[in-house]
Amino acid sequence: MSTHVPGEADRAAAPAPLRPGRTLPGWVRRIAAMNETWTFGVLVLLVAFFTAARPDTFLTRYDITQIATNAAIYLVLGVGMTFVIIVAGIDLSVGSVLVLSAVLSAEYTIHHGGAGSGWGTVAVSTLIALVTGVVWGGLQGWLVAKAKVPPLIVTLGGFGAALGLAQIITGGQDPTGAVSGELQHSIGFGKLFGQIPWLVVIAFATTVVFGLVLAFTRFGRYTYAIGSNPEAARRVGIDVDRHLVKIYALTGLLSGLGSVMWLAYFGTTSIAGHSSDNLKVITAVVLGGASLFGGRGSVLGTVIGVFIPAVLTTGLIIMDVQQYWQDVAIGIVLVAAVYLDQFRRRGRERG
Amino acid sequence: MTEPLLEARKVSKRYGQVHALQGADFTVRPGEVVALIGDNGAGKSTLVKTLSGTVRPDSGQILVAGVPVELGSPLDARRHGVETVYQDLALAPDLDAAANLHLGRELYRPGLLGRLGVLDRAAMRRSAVTAFAELGVDLRDVGVPVASLSGGQRQSVAVARAVAFANRIIFMDEPTAALGVVQRGRVLETIRRVRDRGVSVVLISHNMPEVLSVADRVEVLRLGRRVAVFEAAHTSVEELVGAMTGALDPVPAEPGPTGSGPAQSSRNGSDPTGSDPTGSDPTGSDPAAPGAAGQPSAPGKPARPTPGPEDGAL
C-alpha cells in the first residue's frame, strides 16, 4: 500500500530500463498479465468440463437463462463491492441492507394496496428501497471516511444493525402482500422481447454502466488511485473522504436495487435468506482479480467471478453431485485463484 | 534584493512528543535554486509539507509574494503555482506513469463525454510521453503500472509530474536519492532549466557537492530551525556540514545529553539543547546558539553562526 521506497540497488546504477522484454509482443503480454484473462480461463474450463460431461443438458438455453437469472442479483451487488474493494475497503452489510430495503419498501406496499397495488405503489416502494440503500451506505461511508472506523467494523456493525431493524419492523416474519403483482409479473417473470428475463437485463445494464464508469471516467480513476495510495491521492488534491462516502453509498444503492429485483422475482422479503450474501459477493469480486489491499480489480473480472459459482452450482446439479460439494469447490477455487495471483504478482513487481 | 516569492516565518509543527519544526524560517526568491539541507530528522520534509499544503503547521506564517496565505490543502498550494516532489514520491503504484502524471489533473474527452467525466487517456499518454522525453527519462512504456518500474524510474515520474505543472515553485525532496549517475545529471539539468524558465526550485539533498553545483543559495535546518544561510558560490562542503551538525557553532557546549540516542527531537521546551544529530561528533552539540535564536525580522538576513568573510553577505 505504501509507496515504494527506492531500493539501494538502484543507487548509482545507470538508468534502469524496464526489465528486458520477452519476445512476445506487448499486447499479448498485457492480456496475459490481466487478472481477467486467467479467471476467464477457469470459467471456460468449467463450462467445457460440464459440457463434455453432459453435452445434452448443460449449456442449453434453459440453463443459460437460469444461470444468468440466478446470478443477476449477485452481479448487481458485486458491481458495488468491486468499487469498495478497489478502494481498499470491504462491505459486509450488503445482504442486510438488501433485506432492510426490501422490508421498508414492502411496508409501504402493504399499506398501499398490497399485492393488488398498481404502478404508483411500485414506483414509490422502489424509490424507498433505493433511498434506504443510499442512506445506509452513505452513513457507513461517512463512518469509514470521517470517523476513521475500519470498514470491516463499520459494515460488520451495519450488517447486524440493518438486519436487526428489518426484524424489528416485521417482527421477524416475512410479511405477506409485500410485493405488487404488477412488479412481479413485469420485472420478476417478464422477458425482454419474450427472450431475456428483465432481471438479467437490469443486471446487465447496471454492470455495463458501472463497468464503463470504473474503467473510463474520473470517478473510476480516483477509485483506483485512492485504493492504491490514499495519501498520494490526497496530496494531488483528490477529496478522498468524499469519494469514499460516495462509494459506500453506491454499494448501498445497488443493494437497494438488488432488493427490488429480489422482491420482483421471489415475491417475499426473505429476511433470513441473506446472511451469506456478503461472503458470496466478496468471493466473486476476489475471484475476478480484485485485490483486498486495494488498487486492483474490474467489473469485468467480477462478472466472471460471479459466473464461476453460478456455473459450478448448475453443473454440479446436472451431474447429480450432492450440492454441498459446490461450497467445497468454490472454496478451493478461491484460495487457488488468490494464490496464483500473488504468485504472478511477485514475479512482476519489484521492491 | 528581490522580494521573496515564498516565505515561512516561525513555523512550528509537533508530532506528539517530537517537535519537528520549532519556529523554522525559510525563504524562496523568484527564479532561484535554493537548497534546503539538514541532518536526518532536521525537519526538512515536514517544512516542505507545510509549504505544499499537506501538513498544517501548529503556528507560524506563510507568505506568498508577501501576502500571508492559508495553505489548507495541496490544492491551495497548487493554486499558487507550487508543485512538490515528495520524499515518498506520492505515486499510486497501481496506476501507470501517464495516469500518475495527470492524477488530480485529468484531461477529458471533448464534448458530452468529457462533461460526463470520461478521461482522454490517449491525450494524457501523449503528454506524459512528452514530459518524460523532456526529462530524458527512459520509460519504454508509460502504460505499465508504476509498481513495476525501478526505484529510479519512479522517482523520475514524480519529478516529471512536478516539472510539468509548476509555474512558480517546485519543491524537490531528495529527488535524486535513487537515481543513477546519468539520471541524476539529467535531474540537475532539469532543475537548472526549470529555473531558467523562471520557476524557483527548492532542492533537498544530502549530497553536498550536488547541492553546491546546482543551488544559488543554501539554507540549513537543524532541529527544526533555520540556523544558517549561505551563498552557494562562496561556500564549501565543510562549511555546510559544519552548519548542519552544529560543529561550527561558536560557543563551545557542555556535552550533549547522554543516552539521547538517535532521536533528533529537542528535549522538551523550545530550547534546542544539544542532542547531536549525527551522534558521532562529540564536539558538535550546540547550546542555545545565538544563530538559532536569530533576529526574527529581516527575512533575507537570518542570523549566521559562522561569519566567515568569504561568504558574501545576504
Ligand SMILES: Nc1ncnc2c1ncn2[C@@H]1O[C@H](COP(=O)(O)OP(=O)(O)OP(=O)(O)O)[C@@H](O)[C@H]1O
Ligand atoms: N507523520 C509524522 N508523525 C510523527 N513524527 C513525524 C512525522 N513526520 C515527521 N516526524 C518527525 O519529525 C521529525 C522531522 O522529520 P522530517 O521527515 O521532516 O525530517 P527530514 O529532515 O526530512 O529528514 P530526512 O533527511 O531523513 O528525510 C523527525 O523526528 C520525525 O520523526
Ligand SMILES: [Mg+2]
Ligand atoms: Mg525528509
